[in-house]
Amino acid sequence: MNDVLICEQLEKCYNRGKPNEITVLKGLDLTIPKGQVVALVAPSGAGKSTLLHIAGLLDTPDSGRVLIDGEDLTGARDGKRTAARREKLGFVYQFHHLLPEFSAVENIVLPQLANGVSRKAAEERAKDLLSRVGMAGRMDHRPSALSGGEQQRVAFCRALANGPSLLLADEPTGNLDPTTSDTVFDVLMGLVRETGLSALIATHNMELAAKMDRVLHLDNGALEEGI
Numbered sequence: 001m002n003d004v005l006i007c008e009q010l011e012k013c014y015n016r017g018k019p020n021e022i023t024v025l026k027g028l029d030l031t032i033p034k035g036q037v038v039a040l041v042a043p044s045g046a047g048k049s050t051l052l053h054i055a056g057l058l059d060t061p062d063s064g065r066v067l068i069d070g071e072d073l074t075g076a077r078d079g080k081r082t083a084a085r086r087e088k089l090g091f092v093y094q095f096h097h098l099l100p101e102f103s104a105v106e107n108i109v110l111p112q113l114a115n116g117v118s119r120k121a122a123e124e125r126a127k128d129l130l131s132r133v134g135m136a137g138r139m140d141h142r143p144s145a146l147s148g149g150e151q152q153r154v155a156f157c158r159a160l161a162n163g164p165s166l167l168l169a170d171e172p173t174g175n176l177d178p179t180t181s182d183t184v185f186d187v188l189m190g191l192v193r194e195t196g197l198s199a200l201i202a203t204h205n206m207e208l209a210a211k212m213d214r215v216l217h218l219d220n221g222a223l224e225e226g227i
């Protein structure tokens, strides 16, 4: 199975039957092969978060299917979806959501412990990931002692901690100034390329989108190939 993510004919409507009913996804199809990095570009309110939540198994569509690594998880029980999220998916958000009372290393160790990895192996992996994003000298700092760009690098490492198949990112550098955003985005892309990861990365920044393998525009509930 070479396709890491398959979304088939996704439909999603909010407030069905009410005056404020809104259909956000209208038969949306999306296939991401292994190793492909896809930019998701959408005007505000077009349904980018809705799609990321459904692809990330945090929400369910009204109809259609979501397959991760060939497995249909659309109607799977909660425990199975949670396990798939932990083992197969990595998430990065606009704001890092790191645990403030833990160091950079610990923030990357904890999800691995939850996945059954030994502390020693988890620490080794955390330190290796942090070194690869230029954070070797700041591993024991808590998030509050790190810059915004550094915090986001830690968040990238945490997303990759359990060796996911697919990275889902929502404006991963959106809260950084333009120069830091470019640098930190290049760090993320380096990490993604090194690990052969597939990714769906939402961004409003067309320069960043152009650095990815494929650009998809979400418009009127479906995806169109862009530049």
Ligand SMILES: Nc1ncnc2c1ncn2[C@@H]1O[C@H](COP(=O)(O)OP(=O)(O)OP(=O)(O)O)[C@@H](O)[C@H]1O
Residues within 6 Å of the ligand: 014, 015, 022, 024, 042, 043, 044, 045, 046, 047, 048, 049, 050, 051
């Ligand atoms: N839980 C919900 N209940 C009702 N309407 C919702 C809900 N979640 C989202 N919507 C509506 O669905 C539409 C798409 O929302 P979504 O958050 O997916 O857009 P978005 O493209 O991520 O927007 P932004 O870029 O501004 O975050 C919006 O009109 C939003 O108001």
